[in-house]
Amino acid sequence: MKHFDTIAAISTPNGLGAIGVIRVSGKDAISLVNNVFSGDLMKVDGYRMKYGRIIKAGKVLDEVVVGIFRAPNSFTREDVVEISCHGSPFILREVMELLVEQGIRPAEAGEFTQRAFLNGAMDLSQAEAVADLIASSSAASHRLAMNQLRGGISKELSQLRERLLNFVSLIELELDFGEEDVEFADRTQLEALIKEMLSQTGRLISSFQLGNALKQGVPTAIIGKPNAGKSTLLNALLQENRAIVSDIPGTTRDVIEDRMVIEGIEFRLMDTAGVRETTDTIEKEGVHRTLNIAQRSSLIMYIFDLHQESPEEAQAYVNSLQLPSSSRILYVGNKLDLMRMRGMHRGAVPQASTPGKGIILISAKEGSQLDNLKSRMVAEVNSFSEGQGDQALISNVRHLNALKKAHAALEDVERGMASGLSGDLLSIDIRTVLHYVGEITGEISTDEVLGNIFGKFCIGK
DSSP states (O other): OGGGSOEEEEOSOSSOEEEEEEEEESTTHHHHHHTTBSSOOTTOOTTEEEEEEEEETTEEEEEEEEEEEOTTSSSSSSOEEEEEEEEOHHHHHHHHHHHHHTTOEEOOTTHHHHHHHHTTSSOHHHHHHHHHHHHOOSHHHHHHHHHHHTTHHHHHHHHHHHHHHHHHHHHHHHHTTGGGTOOOSOHHHHHHHHHHHHHHHHHHHHHHHHHHHHHHOEEEEEEOSTTSSHHHHHHHHHTSOOSOOOSSTTOOOSOEEEEEEETTEEEEEEEOOOOOOOOOHHHHHHHHHHHHHHHHOSEEEEEEETTTOOHHHHHHHHHHTTOOTTOEEEEEEEOHHHHHHTTOTTSSOOOOOOTTSSOEEOBTTTTBTHHHHHHHHHHHHHHHHHTTTTSOOOOOHHHHHHHHHHHHHHHHHHHHHHTTOOHHHHHHHHHHHHHHHHHHHTSSOOHHHHHHHHTTSOTTO
16 A cells, blocks of 8 residues: 555755755665665664665765664654765765665655654644644744644644543433433533533634734734835835835835744735825725735734824824724834924924834834834734733634634534433534544544645655
8 A cells, every 4th residue: 555655755955965865764664775775774773873875786876874763763653764865966866766766665745744644643733733844934933833743732622522522422322221311421511511612612713813923924014195104114124125115105006015024923014005095096906905905914004104194193094994903003103304303393203102002103214213113013913922821823724614613513512402402413513523623633534635735745744
């Protein structure tokens, strides 16, 4: 069968490097690699390295160091050999061809991690965290992936699933004694468990907004009226001329997006078209896109010209946009340099705020007070995550969909118990909950689902 083949893949990125690694896994991994190795690997203990040469057609192809990991104490829980060659693409290809000649099959995308899952080394949510860990681009996304890899979500769900499975087993046992009117499952305890699971699944569903933002980058919309300095601010934050800056209103007509990392958190900055009434068809579409992006963003920076708009007017204007109540909005008063030059128009200029309080005053043109703005951006994300504490966050859409279905099925169970639903029908609803929770951890899976998940991995992992 396919899952019992011995497989191999180059596990280091394409291109020149000092070292290139080829990973081999399967019951014959050690003996087949030994066929092309100058020394004897069969007697090497697990977690040992051995220096030697790879021999092809009687000639030395490369000097290598080979690592031995014996089953079940390996990533895949199979015998694993890791060959560290010199990082020449030619050498790596030649070694791979040599291994294929020995009967080793080239691995498919994600096949090593899939074997780890199939052999019980990790559950499905942990396997998915491996891909997230490889793709992590900030300290926050790295922490999120590491928490999931260590079983953060699995531990929470598996314990509840096991308790619920015990209850459904007792309910189904009652059906075998239907004529005797016995009750093995304590309905009061079951009701308490259902409430606990509803609370847990509800919290995890709510955590997706933060988890996905930390994984993908916090979507941050820079909005404001024309000529408020949105593009200048984007350029100042990125320290490059990413957006065109002009005194002509309506210069920015489409969304310009870039990324930056502040204190380990990645932000997806989106410079948008100025919000105003306009008859220009293209600019009107730009305004429409701005409002749509603001609706979907986790963080909004409303930037306003201190010379043209007071803080009170800025807040009133943002309120008129009818953004979601969950929107986190930073009010950024720009052109502080002009306010000073013009004798503090509109009265005294308000003092620059401290992180977490009031309006942030900056000069995007001069790049002043940007550290204060960055601190406030980080503070907003941290305040959003404070309610989660050390609890697991979900960042995977597949998990979110399964949790929503499990939550709906739990509500069916709760309603059924309240209405005195018979044990056989109650059992069906509980089994539905178990199914969707099991989809997350992999107790319930199909080849199609596994193929979709592991097919997105890189070759060699």
